[in-house]
Amino acid sequence: MRWNGAPLSGSAQLPASKSESNRALIIRALAGAGQLDNLSDANDTELMQRLLAEPATTATLNAEDAGTVMRFLTAYLAVTGRQVLLTGTARMRQRPIGVLVDALRQLGAQIEYTEQEGYPPLQLQGWNPALTAQEPAELSVRGDISSQYISALMMVGPQLPGGLRLRLTGKVGSRPYIRMTQSLMQHFGGQCRDLGEIIEVRLQAYQPADYTIESDWSAASYWYAMVALAPAGSSITLPGLRRHSWQGDQAIVAIMDQLGVATEFDEQGVILTQKARAAAVEQDFTDCPDLAQTVAVVAAAVGVPLVLTGLESLRIKETDRIAALQAELSKFGGALVDEGDGRFRVPVAPFTVQGQTIETYHDHRMAMAFAPLALRGPLTILAPTVVRKSYPQFWKELGKAGFDIIEQA
């Protein structure tokens, strides 16, 4: 792929938020009804819809590489008493799920590991109500591996005879996703209080409700990167984003403000334009881990020194994202230096884009984070269809924006 050299302009379509979509689908399934508008066309969301629609007699469900599908469905299928094998891709079978399984077992779920203890596949064998207390079950749940276990438990909490009290332990990552879960539950009549260390969910049937999913802020981050890297005078409009968002990845607004992109909100969405960059940037990604790749690539390419913290969860996502970033940045002369104590640094170094080939490691965000570099020189992205996980129209939208993209067999 390569860029035509002109300033970037016009408007780009974003997918709807897969995080909002997948929560809304689970909660609607528990509520029994509700109109969901602008559901994401991401594979993760279409997969969630397909698996929720499978008859109760289906023996095996495959969550593929979708973390939210694997974790949210485990809790949903457990409390609805299903007997089913829940599996996923080779990578999913390396992504831990023990924290969630331990919690569900304490609540009355019968779940067995069929391969490695603590990892999918899972054999769900039904629900033993005798184990379920009438007063709120109080569980300690680690928050430092994935917030998706906490969201999964919260969403099924209103179905439990006594409700649920979760005591979060450790350094809780991805907090905004927990708040998004709470907001969507409340939208469907669920009663959920987030007291910081404690999350309380009351026994309370969800009510049918309608909801329109917002566009995806994580997907928007790639357009921010493009504006940051594009020729002077570039601008892009992104419809469907809200000023008051439930998505923590709206943090991209403040981060990219330092890396040379200004955001203006209007009734339709946002307009991105270029502005001066800060001399150096330090960013904690604990609340917004999915933005780390985008920001690291931009900082390396524009030559702004960047310190990154809060990257702990990156090693257990679609790939080891730290190793993947290190390998691919080095092809351009860039680096992601591990300074110990959870601190990483993208130093200022000569950074040239001249026909490199990017490995994507089955990770949609590797493909989308590196693609904007094509604004600086020719580039080849391997296995480009990985983007279907969250943004199936990504390459089509880049083509519309003026990238020359040749598909190789």
Ligand SMILES: O=C(O)C1=C[C@@H](OP(=O)(O)O)[C@@H](O)[C@H](O)C1
């Ligand atoms: O709940 C969600 O929708 C998500 C939570 C985050 O995962 P972790 O909680 O594992 O950090 C995020 O990285 C993922 O893309 C989506």
Ligand SMILES: C=C(OP(=O)(O)O)C(=O)O
């Ligand atoms: C980590 C991600 O997704 P998940 O954990 O849901 O597979 C992601 O989309 O970047």
